Amino acid sequence: MTDLLKIDGLDVEFPTRRGTVKAARGVSLTVSPGEVLGLVGESGAGKSTIGNAIIDLLEAPGRVSAGSILFEGEELRGRNEAEMRRIRGDRIGMIFQDPQTSLNPLMTVGAQLVETIEKTNDLSATKAEERAIELLEQVGITEAKARLQAYPHQFSGGMRQRVVIALALAGDPDLIIADEPTTALDVSIQAQILDLIKQLCRQRELGVIIVTHDIGVIANIADRVAVMYRGEVVETGDVAQILGAPEHEYTKSLIAAVPRADRKLDRFSSVDYIEGGTKPFQRIDIQTHWLGKSLHDRRSGAAIEVENLGLSFVLQKSVLKRNRKMLQAVDDVTFTVAEGETFGLVGESGSGKSTVARLIAGLYRPDAGNIRVIGQDVVSSPRSAAAREARRALQMIFQDPYSSLNSRMRVLDIVAEPIRFYKLTSSEAETRKIVGDLLDHVGLGAKAALRYPHEFSGGQRQRISIARALASRPRILICDEPTSALDVSVQATILNLLKDLQQELGLTMLFISHDLPVVRQMCDRIAVMRHGRICEVSETETLFSAPEHEYSRHLLDLMPRMDLLGSARA
Amino acid sequence: MLFFILKRLSQSILVMAIVSAVSFSLFNFVGDPVNNMVGQDATREQRVEIRQQLGLDDPVLTQYTRFLGNMLQGDFGLSYRIKRPVDELIFERLPATLELVFVSAIIALLVGITMGVYTGIRRKSWASRAILSISLVGVSLPTFIIGIALIYIFAVHLRWLPSSGRSGTVDLGWWKTSLLTVDGWRAIILPAITLSLFQLTLILRLVRAEMLEVMQTDFIKFARARGLSERAINFRHALRNTLVPVITIIGINIGGLIAFSVITETVFQWPGTGLMFIQAVDFVDVPIMAAYLVFVALLFVLINLVVDILYFVVDPRIRLGD
Known part of the structure; x- marks a missing residue:
């Protein structure tokens, strides 16, 4: 299978007054069509940075300083804004974490869908509306036609995330980057949304990158996993291998720290793989204090x-x-x-x-x-x-x-x-x-x-x-x-x-x-x-x-x- | 929504009741009206007669009720100085002030919002920096200095525009407008700009701050990630989301324009209600002062009511009440 996306030796840096911070160092990843790649790591590991770097939406003053991003065989680095705009939405879709904030509160869901469809498909307004209804139905929203007139606040969190997914799919992209798509949702909704993403991935032969800190999400949806730690990918592999037999020390301790649902333990095992370590601290004697x-x-x-x-x-x-x-x-x-x-x-x-x-x-x-x-x-x-x-x-x-x-x-x-x-x-x-x-x-x-x-x-x-x-x-x-x-x-x-x-x-x-x-x-x-x-x-x-x-x-x-x-x- | 408007309306009535009480108390606490009306050499009998005519010997409550009743019928009594009905005087002068306020509000809104959006989007361009620096002048210099400076430059030095007064008015029967003639426009430009400058900078800075905040939100980022054009992002998504706080300020500001017009009208000798008020203060013409107070309060209350209703139009979350 050819790679849909191939990232090679990617460096992202943020120049600050106190020197340059490297948010990603030598990151290499591949995604194939119809495959879900889980990008897992703790906050600050640089996993969202990778997603933003792919569609060239890094927060200022961040920039890609080395490496290549090949998408369907074409280099994405060094494109100008107009070219990137044709890629965003049309060929690479993005889903964000919080459905409460990723929709414009003052526009109806229909208007947001239609504007996106018009931009990505060159359809007339009536055609675009039909397509909007189709999309909403595909992501599992019932009575789609009536719902077009509704504002985002009239949807529940899970429904809103479905709308976000419909928006990301509007341009019929080949790659979806989902940045913590279920973190803000309840467990039952989370399961539904993950199922939906997985199903869309299979049906449409989409490549999906799921960025998350949640090992549970990875276990449920990912085919392959890349583990990030401090801007580097420390381990890549099959989901079963990474979760079942991790090789890198960091992955091992990260997985060990996931609270167990199957058995009660005295203490939580913590991630002991911390570079530099923490200082032991003075505890007081409770009896006399x-x-x-x-x-x-x-x-x-x-x-x-x-x-x-x-x-x-x-x-x-x-x-x-x-x-x-x-x-x-x-x-x-x-x-x-x-x-x-x-x-x-x-x-x-x-x-x-x-x-x-x-x-x-x-x-x-x-x-x-x-x-x-x-x-x-x-x-x-x-x-x-x-x-x-x-x-x-x-x-x-x-x-x-x-x-x-x-x-x-x-x-x-x-x-x-x-x-x-x-x-x-x-x-x-x-x-x-x-x-x-x-x-x-x-x-x-x-x-x-x-x-x-x-x-x-x-x-x-x-x-x-x-x-x-x-x-x-x-x-x-x-x-x-x-x-x-x-x-x-x-x-x-x-x-x-x-x-x-x-x-x-x-x-x-x-x-x-x-x-x-x-x-x-x-x-x-x-x-x-x-x-x-x-x-x-x-x-x-x-x-x-x-x-x-x-x-x-x-x-x-x-x-x-x-x-x-x-x-x-x- | 009806519930909400009724609530606001009852609050407005309360405000007006308080203001009318304050303006009524002017009659009793600011100078002796009889002294203001008659000359130094008036006899005691003349004074007593006038007191009775004006009803000043009645109990305070009776006087207040009479005042309220008259006020509701638009009757504010006779001006002490000009000896003409106050409501007539105000309505004569009102078109001048309202036109001035209207033109300067339009200038403040158009220029303020445009520049606010521009400086919000092109945060780092030299033009934005220049606009922001100059806008500081608008906030920090008092209105009368700006007015005098404008008169000096455009009327005295360049001789492009008249320095004061209102000209080129056309009588429409119920309204004397100066907006239909070139002369009228030439006369209104300087005072309108002077009056608008403070509000303009305020709106500019507010829109800019709101734009900067909105540009950081997730839905703007998501709109970018969908590949929408800059124009759609800036105007369809960002600008409208900045409007709710901007509308609030504009509501207060238009009231402010009317209040500030006192100074501008004095500087430009603009024959509006503000100038009339200042002259009334000079002569302790209490009926005019009281009427003006009630009148300005009424405008404030009405404008704020309109602003509250505008919220519904702009923000569906308020409109639909969840």
């Missing part, structure tokens, strides 16, 4: 009790009650979390799991039901001293490490804020000492205190969030998708840190996630949520081996199949 002060007055019993909790949001306002559209976000939810337990809440987006967390943390007030935190009713008298004390004992760690820290505050002040607010120390000097200790303990080092959040990576920021949560000496941590914005290797270290802290401090954890393998490793018991209701509450191992509820079974079926990974990590 300020942080462990309340360790001894732990009691047994329920840490969080939630009874018949309900909350609805108004979707559409109206004076008349019957015209109002309401969303029952949380509907009759009841569960109890015992002290020292890790309780998992799983479900797809929109299932109400985060809303439950926010209700417990007091960020929303429930319409119905009751919440008790360490035996204290926090709903009926939220301003009482006892409720305040209960809230101090309950802290939250949020999903997005970028927006959950105030970028104008130093790390010192971020972590010290709960200590100062609850007046937990006698002097400012003691506060600063404790902040330093906390930062040491979470593996950042006390020196981080004087810096600002933007100087840290996602994983480091999440450590700051954890230090901030610990600063009020909590007994309960609510972790709302704490690692879903992070790379696999970073995820493993953060989850290990949370596990360690829980054991040392006897913390109770409410762990919210859509990632079943992670939940299996973290939690003692799990509640499965759907449409604001709890489907089932089970012991973790029971849920994974013998799920009771139909929806739990459905979710488990959707877990990426990892059987290929078996031999490598036994």
Whole structure:
């Protein structure tokens, strides 16, 4: 088979004030028609750069400095803008990560399709519209004709990604570059979109490059895999070989770090293949330290009790009650979390799991039901001293490490804020000492205190969030998708840190996630949520081996199949 | 949408009620109206008589109700100085001001948006840099200095345009316009440019900032990846997405144009309501001041209402209410 795309010795560099950064070094890849090539690596590995370099849309000031990109035997490097425009869309299509942002919100889906079809096919307006309907039907959108008049915000995330795919297919390209096409989607939608891409690839003899950080996606869709690490392709091969018997050390540790869905382990194996390595950090002695002060007055019993909790949001306002559209976000939810337990809440987006967390943390007030935190009713008298004390004992760690820290505050002040607010120390000097200790303990080092959040990576920021949560000496941590914005290797270290802290401090954890393998490793018991209701509450191992509820079974079926990974990590 | 407009309308009424109360209080707190009307040598009896005529001895609430009732019928009383009905005076002067504001708003919009788009797209060209540097002048120099400078250059030095006043008006019966004659246009150009300069730079900078932001979004990148032409990307995709914040500012700004016209009209001796207001302040002609206050507030409120409705037209997400 001839190569559709052949990249040879590609170098991409970004000249900056402090010197030139090489985002890709000597990258060589090939893609054949009808083949899916998975380009896998962690953030910053340069995998998206390769995709952008192919269609000459590198972010300024990036440029290709060496190597060749042969597409159907023609060199793509050094083409002018007009020539590239004829290649983009017509011969190479691209799909981006976030369907929420890759469509113009002010234009109807039909108008966006028609303009693209007119450009790529030289069709008249009516013909283009017929073609648009055809395309939408091909990507599995029903009632395509009516949907042409709809705006992007009237589609769900998965449907929007289908529209994006239809747009990418509009010019009948031979190669599709999909940059993290399913990262922003739910598991069930993810499976559908991957199926669609694979099916289109086979039917149309398309070459597909899937850029992703998710080994599960690779296992499901790729025929061949190229593993990238720091701008270089470290290993290329068949998907079965790469996942089953990786040769390079980095690939081995990357695959080992993928949380296992099949078996519960004590700790997550982390990616130890890190050039330069990390410094070991000073941990404090909990028994004697300020942080462990309340360790001894732990009691047994329920840490969080939630009874018949309900909350609805108004979707559409109206004076008349019957015209109002309401969303029952949380509907009759009841569960109890015992002290020292890790309780998992799983479900797809929109299932109400985060809303439950926010209700417990007091960020929303429930319409119905009751919440008790360490035996204290926090709903009926939220301003009482006892409720305040209960809230101090309950802290939250949020999903997005970028927006959950105030970028104008130093790390010192971020972590010290709960200590100062609850007046937990006698002097400012003691506060600063404790902040330093906390930062040491979470593996950042006390020196981080004087810096600002933007100087840290996602994983480091999440450590700051954890230090901030610990600063009020909590007994309960609510972790709302704490690692879903992070790379696999970073995820493993953060989850290990949370596990360690829980054991040392006897913390109770409410762990919210859509990632079943992670939940299996973290939690003692799990509640499965759907449409604001709890489907089932089970012991973790029971849920994974013998799920009771139909929806739990459905979710488990959707877990990426990892059987290929078996031999490598036994 | 009806719900939304009704809500805005009730807010507007509240604003107008507050403004009318403030303008009413002018009568009682700014000078003694009787002193302003009669000469130094008026007798005590004359003064008492005038007080009674004006109803100044009635309780405050009665006076306010009367004021409101009259106002709703368009009656703002007699000017203390000219002794003519205020509403007549305002309507005489209104066309001049509105035409000035209209022409300068058009200049500000056309030039501001065009240059904003240009500097947003060709970020690094020397022309963009030049436009941005010059635009700083527009923001930082006060209107009257720009006006005087323009008069000096174009009227005194080059003698191309008249230095002040309004000429070439055509009476349409209900409206005296100066936009139908060459003379009229020659007279309006300088004050209109002076008035528009500040708004123009504001719009320019806003459109530019919004363009830069929109150009970074995923949907622009995706449009590029589909091979769409630069023109389609810049105008069909980018420009419209910059418009929502721009419309907000324009709404506030057109109100601002009316308010700023006071200075411009004074500099150019433009016979509009602004100039009338300044003269009224000089003579403590309270009825004119009060009426002008109510009138400007009404314009602000109306413009903002129109702006809110425009959101619906531009952004389908608001229009369809999800």
